[in-house]
Every structure is written in structure tokens, then in C-alpha cells.
Amino acid sequence: MIMETCLKKVMDAVDIETFFVCKDEEEGRELALALLEKFGLKDTDIVFIEHSGPGARVRARGYLYRAGDQYAWLEGEN
């Protein structure tokens, strides 16, 4: 199954949670946003990030749809 097909089935947003081994919050933020971009997500943001010691715990989000968009998972029903 190709990535595009999977993303079409996402209700609204993809959250990626992980731990980056990095020097500070800024680096963790950059890594998270870059990772989302690799997944093909454009409308991205950091929901939560906390750096301590070895790295940063991150909750990064890419919106597939916002209110008012046309939802591909809805189109797929017919």
C-alpha cells in the first residue's frame, strides 16, 4: 500500500511521538519537523517537546485535514 493511500484514511492528523538524541530543544524540533516532512506531511507543528539530558521527547503533528477541507476518507465511502 502506498503512503498516499494510507494518509487518505487518516481522519485529521498524524501525531508522531518519539525521543530524539539531540543537544537541545531546537534540534529536537527541527528533527521532528523534518521527519514529518519525510512522511509527506505539510501542515506540521510541534504539539509538545521537552528536552532533558540525552535528548528530547517530542509529540509532533501533521494535519491532513482541517475543518472545511474535503476529506478523502469521506469521498471513499461512495
Place this chain on the structure above:
Amino acid sequence: MNKDKKVLLAPLDPVHDIGLKIMNRALKENGYETVLLPPDYQPEEILKAALDNEVGAVLISRTLGYGVAELLSKFIDQAEAVGLREKVKIAIGGMGIRVELAQELGYDAGFGPGTVPEQVIAFIEDREPVLDLSGAIKAKKDITTGYDYAYANKRIEELLDQIAEKTMTWAADKTTSAIQRAELRRQMLELPEGKEREEARKKYVELSDEKIRNFYENGTMPPYTRPLAPQEMADLEKYVETTKSQMRMKKLQKTDKNPTVFIQYGTGCPFMDIAHAKVGESWGADGVVHFDPSWNARAEGFLEGVLTHEQDGTIITWENLQKIKESLEPSTLWQVRAHRGLNTPETVLLAGKAGADMTKINVAYGSLGGGTDPARLTVDAIQCMKYAKEFGMPFDVVTNEELCGVPAAKAFAGMLTTAHIAIKMGCRPVLQPLFVYSPEVMITGEMEDNYVDFNAGKIMALRSIINAPIWPGAPIGFLTQTEDRVQSSLSTAMHGALASSLGVEAISIASSDEAYSGGPIAGPSRIDTLTALKESFRFFGSASIKPTEQAAVIAEKIVNGIIDTLEKALEYETFPVALYAGVYGSTAEGAYPGRGGKGTVVTK
């Protein structure tokens, strides 16, 4: 297989056999003769026992780990070698076991975590399992049942009675354009197509703001708003139909003591709201609350049609409400808020006609923190109460002015004043104190030690005043939650456990991304907090959280503060006049009487 043959239960495991013991009891209760072997038997010993007892089925259990798949696969080979495989049914169960894995290893069935005995018995009997879904079948609950609104604090009742009487007398000959529009909307919905209905529509438009008039007269949409296309509507219908056929609703409550749980929706798009509501229902939410955009509330007049909106809050139209209502499960409580703004009577009317179970009517918060003129909101609120009574809808009265900085005692005085007017009108109000880390406690430090006492003190105070339903919100734990998924879910779960412990009727909960302000709430974040809450109900069961002695001190302080506020309010002509004067929350405390609709109350 019939019951003439025995069932062999064998843990192919050095230690674990709990699952098989549970299954053994269930089989015996269902009339089967069983042979239960102890742990740590070799495959050869198990196969010998199966042959010696001429069993009809073998149930193996094993916790999955390194090399275990090979062991399980080998067992099937050995069974084949001794001629057992063709004669008996062989199944495997345990942690980590999945149906696909069992099939891959050569077993007739696989039972993983969450398996109920009926599934195993059905396997033995070659039939489909008849699952007991009663736990997932919900009944719609009226959270006001059992409350008689009797006052235990007679002084407070006496003060409220006098304030309510003066206010209701003052409002009796007053009206507003919102009240007139609500009646016109009723005609637009109830009259048959024709001249009379067109006349009502024309008058409605005349009584609306320019932005709304432009919509009706020129078809101009407000910014970021569009009608949903016919194809989208057809797709939605199909989506709702398919989703409804798949619904299996979880139950959050572990005991009858656990409160009814509401989630809030208002993504801007009724379709996405429906999608979120279905997620919420599936994961156990008992009710959903409709959030509308503030501009929608602040304009005089409502729009029409199935409309989507790119920003927070879903536009209230008759058609949007109908679509949402149609999508909900029969047991789901549905609340439409009418607690601030210039269209509150029409909101309650539309909610009632669309089949809402509850609404939200308010004066103090809507005036002091919601931007609506106190006199306008009071007159409109009384009309809202008439509609709520007509449609049999209970409603909650919020105290969100606490978020502006108003002390709990003053906010409670405002809530009780509104609720008392409602009680006198024969309505069934629900008190909604906040479970919140409010500006008041940030300043006083009353939550420095814990988040329990102040919230418990609030409930104890209200209980000592009146026998009324209590629904903390909205959402519980507000301002204690961060953008961290675990922290926010845990905070919700803890506040939910406290609410349950205090025996309240209902709670509203946040999603695990409620504190994130960069974008809309995402569907999966709703599941986080519902799951966490379910776990807290499971953890505490009928046990309780015990507040410290400080809770009673706080409760007494709140009750005294309410009396003090009401005594001052009584010095003024009416409830709204006291609101303007800052009795229920002053500008110094962060409460500003709203200006929306100022000067629009007229004598009939």
C-alpha cells in the same frame, strides 16, 4: 464436538496457567468434563494425557517469547505424529497470541488477551460465539433524575427568592429582537411553504445584522464559510450509515457511582464533528456538547443550510444541527449551548426541535466573561428557560467567569441566581462548578498542596445549599493540563476520579491536545483521555479519594462568600443591575459586563 468427550487444558508453559484455570471453570459450568494439567509438562506428556483421556479438544496456553513459536509449531508436528491432530481440535491461547499466528503455526484457533470463555466454548462446539453485549448497550440518562431542588440553606434560598422575584417581574414586560427572531424561526420551520412563511422569513431578515441580511438577500457567505456540496452530503450519509453499522460502544463506568461523561465538539465542520462524535461514542463518551463560533453568537441572527467553517466552533443552523443529531447513537446525550451571545432563545428553540437532550443557559458568565450585555442576556435567558421547559430539556448553568479571575463564591452566587430563576419557572437546572486551577487559587495558593481540596470544597459547599445535580466542567482539570499527551490524559483521569469520588452526576472532559493552541483537536487525542478516564474508574471502583480537612474550611468560606454576594445583590434593583455594578465579579477581578446587545431590551 459434543459433551461426551473431555477437554484437555494444558499450559505448555513453565509457570503461567491462570487463563486456563478461568477457562476450566467456564467449561465445567457449561457441562464439560475437563482435564487440567499443571504447568511445566513436556509436549510428550501432554499428548499422552490427550490420548489416555480420549479428549475431543486440546487447549494449550503459552505466553509468547523467544523460541516459543518453534515450540508451539513442534507440538502440532508431534500431535500429528501420534495420530491426534486429525481427531481433536487444538487451540492455543495466551498473551501475544493472535489468530493469524495460531493459523500460521497450525492450530485450529488462537485466543489472545481479552478472550471471553464463550469464544472458546463456541470454538469447541463449532458455532459462532454469542457475545454478551449488554455492557456496551447504553441507556440514555437524565442526569436530573432524583433531585428535588430543596434548599438546605434557607438563608440562601430566601435571598435568591427575592432577587429572582424582582428580576422576573422586571423582565415580564420586556422583549428583544432575539426573542422575536426565535418565534419567527419557529414559524419558518412549522408553517407550510407559502406566503405566510415567506413573510416570517422577511421579518426575520429585517431583525438581523447586516452580515446575516447579506447572506439571505445576496447569498454572501461570512468569511471562511462555505456550504457543503451535494456530493459531500451523499458521502456523509454513506459514511454515517457504514459507521453506525460498525458501532460497538465501550462503557467507561465501572460502577453506578461513576459520572456520565461528556466530550465537546466544534471543529468548525459538521462533518468532522460527526466523525469526532462517532470516535467519542465508540470509546465510551456518553454525551457530546456542541460548540459554536463566537462570531456566530455575537451576530444578530442565524444563517441557514449545511455550512462548514474553517475556524473553531461549528455554526449553528437548523440543518447543521439536524445532520449532527441524525448521526448520533440513540443513547448519546446531546447538548447545544446557549449560554452567551445574541441568539440564545433561537438556539434553545432549534436545539429542542432538533431533539437535543440538554442545553446550556446562563446569565452571569455570559455577561461577565462572554461579552453579552447583562440586561439583554437576562431577558433572553428567561425566554430560553421557557423553551427548555417546553422541550423538556434540562440545562447546566456554568461558572466560567472563574477563568477571568472571579472568585468561586461570587461565580457560584451568579450560577445559583440563574438556577433559582429556572427552578421558579419549573425548569431542571444542573449546577456546573469548574474543576480548574483558577486565577483565584493561583493568587491565594489554595491549590498549592493538592488539586483535591478546593474542588471538593466546591462540591461540599453546593451540597450544603441545595439538592441539585452537579456536573463539573468544563472540561475538568482545565488549566492543569499541558500539551503532553500523558500528562493531560492523567490529569483528566485524576479529576474524573475525584468527581466520581464526590458523587457528581456528570463531567465534561478535554482531549489530550486541548492545551495545544496551534491547531484543531485531533480525533485520536479524544481517545487518550477517554481511555485514561476509563482506567481511573476501573482503578478506584467504589473506593474514594479522601480530601484533607481543608476542604471543609474551603466549603464554609465559599458558602459565606455566596451569602455575602447575594446580600449585596439584593441591594440592587435586579440581577442584571447587580451584574453591571460588579457584585457578582468586578472589573478588578477580571469581569467586564459585556456590551453585545447593549440597549436592545425593549418594553413589549
